[in-house]
Amino acid sequence: MAKTIVVIGGGVAGMTAASRLADLGEKVILLEREDQTGGHLRQWDRLFPNRRPGYEVLDFLMENLEHKVDVRCNQGISSVSQQPSGFSLELEAGESLPCDALLLATGFDLFDAHKKEEYGYGIYDNVITSADLEMMFRSGQKITTRQGDAPSRVGFVHCVGSRDEKVGNLYCSKVCCVTGVKQAIEIKEQFPGAEVFGFYTDLRMYDRHFEEMYYEAQQKWDINFLRGRVSECAENQDHTIVLKIEDTLTSRPLKMTVDLMVLLVGFVPSPETLRLAAMLGIVVGEDRFLEPVDEHTRSNFTIQPGVFLAGASKGPFSISNAIADAGEAALQIHEYLRTL
Amino acid sequence: MKEFGYKVHKERLIDYDKNDKRVLEHLKKHEPSVLTCIACGSCTATCSAGQFVDFNIRLVQTLLRRGEIEPLKKEVQKCMLCGKCILICPRGVNMRNLILAIQTAIDKLK
Ligand code: SF4
Numbered sequence A: 001m002a003k004t005i006v007v008i009g010g011g012v013a014g015m016t017a018a019s020r021l022a023d024l025g026e027k028v029i030l031l032e033r034e035d036q037t038g039g040h041l042r043q044w045d046r047l048f049p050n051r052r053p054g055y056e057v058l059d060f061l062m063e064n065l066e067h068k069v070d071v072r073c074n075q076g077i078s079s080v081s082q083q084p085s086g087f088s089l090e091l092e093a094g095e096s097l098p099c100d101a102l103l104l105a106t107g108f109d110l111f112d113a114h115k116k117e118e119y120g121y122g123i124y125d126n127v128i129t130s131a132d133l134e135m136m137f138r139s140g141q142k143i144t145t146r147q148g149d150a151p152s153r154v155g156f157v158h159c160v161g162s163r164d165e166k167v168g169n170l171y172c173s174k175v176c177c178v179t180g181v182k183q184a185i186e187i188k189e190q191f192p193g194a195e196v197f198g199f200y201t202d203l204r205m206y207d208r209h210f211e212e213m214y215y216e217a218q219q220k221w222d223i224n225f226l227r228g229r230v231s232e233c234a235e236n237q238d239h240t241i242v243l244k245i246e247d248t249l250t251s252r253p254l255k256m257t258v259d260l261m262v263l264l265v266g267f268v269p270s271p272e273t274l275r276l277a278a279m280l281g282i283v284v285g286e287d288r289f290l291e292p293v294d295e296h297t298r299s300n301f302t303i304q305p306g307v308f309l310a311g312a313s314k315g316p317f318s319i320s321n322a323i324a325d326a327g328e329a330a331l332q333i334h335e336y337l338r339t340l
Numbered sequence B: 001m002k003e004f005g006y007k008v009h010k011e012r013l014i015d016y017d018k019n020d021k022r023v024l025e026h027l028k029k030h031e032p033s034v035l036t037c038i039a040c041g042s043c044t045a046t047c048s049a050g051q052f053v054d055f056n057i058r059l060v061q062t063l064l065r066r067g068e069i070e071p072l073k074k075e076v077q078k079c080m081l082c083g084k085c086i087l088i089c090p091r092g093v094n095m096r097n098l099i100l101a102i103q104t105a106i107d108k109l110k
């Protein structure tokens, strides 16, 4: 009898793994709780490092699913349990879905910037997140302040919700640095005369073409990088934001007024991931992301035979990393099904 | 000792080989959170004392690590022990106890 694999989560990792598994001849069902697949990729206008449109990658992933994968959207999962042979998923719609293997591709949430009250998100008009800014780019409208003016000075605040024990997240979110540099360039594309600042503690340009993008940001776009972590900010009467930072390279406190302050929000584990992990007995790390059996050599396996992991339920991932990881997960699952 | 092809005026140089690390060793024992500082400067930006006088709590920690004891002696006197920096530190460094422990360690040197 043909084996069935259920992929939970229709973001980049889930879509990739599902289409790969179908290519390998497996019967695969992709469950997505939103009304369409695509996950966080849908919120992106252009991607780092080359600023290509996000929809190009989205279209590629969508086309790969077509006619091959049984995609079911609006499917919340009430519970999942281990059975004598395989697993059983109880869907919120009432259906019961048996399967032989499970792939958790449930992804991440963005850090809720309200939690860093000292940055005034949701309190001050002109403090926005990188996700908000990306949506503004996507809308095709010119970026303005909440008052409708073109910004003449924009500041990007790094490490919001990451590398911060005060919010319980010690880890680095890996892709917010490069996102900040990309968005800084995009602000300059719209407003060549604007001053753009990045406030950073470390700039983590870890992947191919990232450092070159940083170089381009300095050389071609005259973007300023100021080494220090923003400690607090306040709103002026004219709704500009005044922020405070130590300019650690001169060792002096620095005050600066900006028209728009962008918070580079990081990754957090999604509650849905943790809920499913608890039901399946999957190990959760100290950082609250899911733990594979071995992070180097068996990074798609969990301690539960038949339950596999792919993508950002395991921690911060870029799109290219998620695609590679999900492809590997598909191969591992394919091999596993042969052993049953 | 091998001399490199340049000279630095003695007062300008951090002579890491000769510097006194005893204060740092004391701190590692009594306030080990000092080890985790990432030099982000949040503490300095928010510091109550630093608004009025030339005082940099982030720099105090860097000097401590280098074994630069002389400037430390004067610097630690400037802290008001208000604890604002502790509230903001992303690494959970306990600066108040750090200041007190530096003072204790310096007193011991005498
Ligand atoms: S990628 Fe950069 S901004 Fe994001 S958490 Fe890491 S150091 Fe901070």
Ligand code: SF4
Pocket: B043, B046, B047, B048, B049, B050, B057, B078, B079, B080, B081, B082, B083, B084, B085, B086, B095, B096
């Ligand atoms: S405790 Fe000392 S170093 Fe910290 S903010 Fe207060 S005065 Fe500054």
Ligand code: SF4
Pocket: B036, B037, B038, B039, B040, B041, B042, B043, B044, B057, B058, B061, B088, B089, B090, B091, B092, B093
């Ligand atoms: S806030 Fe904490 S981590 Fe940042 S410089 Fe001060 S002591 Fe170091």
